[in-house]
Amino acid sequence: MNLLFLSEQATQGLFELNDLWTLLFTWANLLILYLVMKKFFFSKIQAVLDQRKSEVDDTYRRADEAEEEANALRDEYDAKMAEAEAEAEEIVSNAVKAARSKENTIVSEAKAKAAAAIAGAEAKIEIDRQKALNEVKEDISSMAVEIASKVIERDIAPEDHERLIDKLIDELSADNDAHDEVKA
Amino acid sequence: MNVNVTGPKILFEIPFLGGIVITESVVCQWIFMVVIIALSLWLVKDLKVKNISRKQALVEKIYGMLCNMVEGSMGKRGEKYRPYIGTLFVFSFMGSISGVLGFRPYTATIAVTGAMALATFVMIQAATIKDSGVKGWIKSYTEPFAFMLPLNIISNAATPVSMAARHFGNITAGYVITSLVYGALGSASAFLLQWIPSSIFNSFPFLQAGVPAVLSLYFDWFGAFIQAFIFCMLTMVFVANACSAEEA
Numbered sequence: 001m002n003l004l005f006l007s008e009q010a011t012q013g014l015f016e017l018n019d020l021w022t023l024l025f026t027w028a029n030l031l032i033l034y035l036v037m038k039k040f041f042f043s044k045i046q047a048v049l050d051q052r053k054s055e056v057d058d059t060y061r062r063a064d065e066a067e068e069e070a071n072a073l074r075d076e077y078d079a080k081m082a083e084a085e086a087e088a089e090e091i092v093s094n095a096v097k098a099a100r101s102k103e104n105t106i107v108s109e110a111k112a113k114a115a116a117a118i119a120g121a122e123a124k125i126e127i128d129r130q131k132a133l134n135e136v137k138e139d140i141s142s143m144a145v146e147i148a149s150k151v152i153e154r155d156i157a158p159e160d161h162e163r164l165i166d167k168l169i170d171e172l173s174a175d176n177d178a179h180d181e182v183k184a
Numbered sequence: 185m186n187v188n189v190t191g192p193k194i195l196f197e198i199p200f201l202g203g204i205v206i207t208e209s210v211v212c213q214w215i216f217m218v219v220i221i222a223l224s225l226w227l228v229k230d231l232k233v234k235n236i237s238r239k240q241a242l243v244e245k246i247y248g249m250l251c252n253m254v255e256g257s258m259g260k261r262g263e264k265y266r267p268y269i270g271t272l273f274v275f276s277f278m279g280s281i282s283g284v285l286g287f288r289p290y291t292a293t294i295a296v297t298g299a300m301a302l303a304t305f306v307m308i309q310a311a312t313i314k315d316s317g318v319k320g321w322i323k324s325y326t327e328p329f330a331f332m333l334p335l336n337i338i339s340n341a342a343t344p345v346s347m348a349a350r351h352f353g354n355i356t357a358g359y360v361i362t363s364l365v366y367g368a369l370g371s372a373s374a375f376l377l378q379w380i381p382s383s384i385f386n387s388f389p390f391l392q393a394g395v396p397a398v399l400s401l402y403f404d405w406f407g408a409f410i411q412a413f414i415f416c417m418l419t420m421v422f423v424a425n426a427c428s429a430e431e432a
Contacts (some may be wrong), residue, residue: 029214030273033217042266042270044228049247
């Protein structure tokens, strides 16, 4: 009887010594193949995959770090920009304030000066007018006295005449002033 | 035409320890071990991290499939079993497919599939011992009740027996059927050509070309793949079951 699944010369029994050798050799072969494959095939592939994984992880980590850094820089920049803006605004507002106050002082000074100048000028005008008026009055009174002395050929007490004439002139000038006012 | 389907031939005997018998199956294993190792070494030659070659992409793809398969049935602890499962798969597949190259498939030998199944059995027991200690391992045979001991022993022993028998049976059946069909086709072509007087022409087995290839596609390629896959799957499932669930 040639059992199909046993070696050719196995003629009796289910499991002959021949097959035991085959079994043992198969075990040994499987073990050797396993060890060789593990060392020279699977671990090599796994090593490459692990290395790639670690590189990818590293790349991701670096990218995250770079992003974080960029964000930090942007925040810093934003903060600085805001600070600078605030500073600029403050400077401008200070300058405007200073300018405004300076303007106010200048204007008020100018006004005061102008007012003083106007007042001085008015006073001077008044003094000049008075002076001129007095001169005219004196001239007129002296002329009147001269004319009168020529007319009566004698000297009258000049003080009395002058007084009289002054009074006359005052009256006249008062009339004149009234006339001027009406004219104005 | 005679069709002779036999067990593996005894090729030679080493006169040592009462004669170490070397059968066809063992020699075939050696040949395929050399082929597998050479192929593996070629495949992992200059692996790179970046700018990988097509060859490496294929290797990584296959390796990824293996990882998924192992992780799918064993979970995280599958990592240390991965090389063994991969080796077992290639060993089984190459053994079954060797019929295509004219070898007698070594997985069509009960001693070979038996050895593979015993290896799985040892792994299952080792995983149980590693997981729950020797005491726990012995105790696992008396659970849930002490009188279940014989049943537990039978059920544990049945695992490698059924695995070995399944693998062996499938591949052997395929091998026998293809041999028979091959022989039958030879006879049929001889019958059809017998009217040709020339003995050179009438013995030409033209039917043997083509038709067996279809059968081979199923019995050799598909069968070899499925049996290797089932064997690895069962190994993983049994070993994973032997470990406690919380480790997964």
